[in-house]
Amino acid sequence: MAPLSWRQHTLIQALLSRGPLKEHDFLSIFADVTGKSKDSHQQLFNDYLRKINMELSYVQFELRACRNQYDGCVYYGVINTVSDEQSKLGTKYTVPQIAFYKAIIEAIVQDSSAQGAISNIEALNLRLENQASSSQAPVPTALKNFSMSQKDKALQEFVQDQWLCDTADGKIGLGVRSFLDLRSWFHNNEVPPCDVCNEAGIKADLCPNDSCNVRIHQYCLKAKFSSRNEKVCPGCGTQWPYFMTKAEAVEEEDTDINQPPPEPLVQKRSKRSRVFEENGSNSQEGGSNGSSQVHSSSRKRPRSSQNTDEESTGPSQSQPMTQAARRAKLEALEDLEENNAGPSQVTRRATRKSTRLQR
Numbered sequence: 001m002a003p004l005s006w007r008q009h010t011l012i013q014a015l016l017s018r019g020p021l022k023e024h025d026f027l028s029i030f031a032d033v034t035g036k037s038k039d040s041h042q043q044l045f046n047d048y049l050r051k052i053n054m055e056l057s058y059v060q061f062e063l064r065a066c067r068n069q070y071d072g073c074v075y076y077g078v079i080n081t082v083s084d085e086q087s088k089l090g091t092k093y094t095v096p097q098i099a100f101y102k103a104i105i106e107a108i109v110q111d112s113s114a115q116g117a118i119s120n121i122e123a124l125n126l127r128l129e130n131q132a133s134s135s136q137a138p139v140p141t142a143l144k145n146f147s148m149s150q151k152d153k154a155l156q157e158f159v160q161d162q163w164l165c166d167t168a169d170g171k172i173g174l175g176v177r178s179f180l181d182l183r184s185w186f187h188n189n190e191v192p193p194c195d196v197c198n199e200a201g202i203k204a205d206l207c208p209n210d211s212c213n214v215r216i217h218q219y220c221l222k223a224k225f226s227s228r229n230e231k232v233c234p235g236c237g238t239q240w241p242y243f244m245t246k247a248e249a250v251e252e253e254d255t256d257i258n259q260p261p262p263e264p265l266v267q268k269r270s271k272r273s274r275v276f277e278e279n280g281s282n283s284q285e286g287g288s289n290g291s292s293q294v295h296s297s298s299r300k301r302p303r304s305s306q307n308t309d310e311e312s313t314g315p316s317q318s319q320p321m322t323q324a325a326r327r328a329k330l331e332a333l334e335d336l337e338e339n340n341a342g343p344s345q346v347t348r349r350a351t352r353k354s355t356r357l358q359r
């Protein structure tokens with residue numbers, strides 16, 4: 001096979017050195033190096049990515065696209081396809097930091113209300129003991145002794161490195177790197193998918209009918225409902241409360257809704273162990289509507305192409321919590337920790353226990 005050209009190397013280098021890039025930035029680099037735009041040369045673009053991925057696969061990397069579910073923007077990034085956190089995060093993060101990251105991801109994807117985020121306090125209160133490799137073995141002291149301030153520092157690093165993000169409403173959500181990286185993990189672990197695009201519905205709107213499991217990304221709802229008078233749940237037919245803002249309506253006119261969603265560039269799905277183990281305590285977790293939404297693999301369906309590529313208006317990158325506020329919160333939490341935590345922590349420990357990020 002012909003080696004990669006300097007043009008293809010430039011694209012890889014840009015993604016490796018600058019981290020995940022917004023679609024617009026990635027496409028303008030493509031235009032710079034090739035002198036052609038993706039819109040008018042889709043085939044060339046696809047060929048580039050295919051060739052790049054063929055080469056990257058030898059070193060277990062992959063160039064792929066994903067959507068940031070908080071603002072709907074598409075990102076391109078190079079990810080490590082080796083399936084253990086140690087190889088992905090290990091050169092930069094310590095063992096307890098990685099365990100902390102895993103605990104946060106699990107807490108976010110298990111949220112039956114699909115907010116796609118947990119509060120700072122919830123994150124800091126996560127118990128790393130549950131992340132120990134075996135329930136029989138003694139918990140490593142490094143996990144046990146991981147303090148609040150160490151957790152807080154790790155949170156900031158994860159946000160900085162885009163493994164996590166600060167959401168617009170001041171919570172902790174998944175970063176673009178996690179959306180890129182955990183794509184197959186979401187599927188293998190039966191994170192309930194969006195009814196429109198079939199990608200994991202981490203941050204999504206839920207059908208107003210409590211007995212219906214349908215969840216849809218906000219940007220998919222927009223694409224689905226904007227051109228239609230009938231705004232009902234595709235699963236149960238319940239009226240879906242969806243109101244398009246004026247700005248969205250204007251923007252909609254410029255949008256080509258026939259554009260395909262960002263497909264994975266290489267589809268690779270190996271069956272791995274599941275997070276949601278048989279009938280772990282998870283099935284009792286959410287009461288009336290929680291558990292039913294966790295186990296919904298039966299609703300998976302082929303992805304549709306009703307997706308749009310419009311820019312979202314959500315300011316997901318904003319960081320509403322100031323350092324001072326964080327510090328104050330942290331101090332309060334450390335006091336709490338010394339007093340051995342309140343009852344909420346006990347319940348949280350019980351409900352989170354069953355799930356584990358397994359690779």
Ligand SMILES: [Zn+2]
Binds near residue numbers: 198
């Ligand atoms: Zn969707």
Ligand SMILES: [Zn+2]
Binds near residue numbers: 209214233234235236
């Ligand atoms: Zn429904």
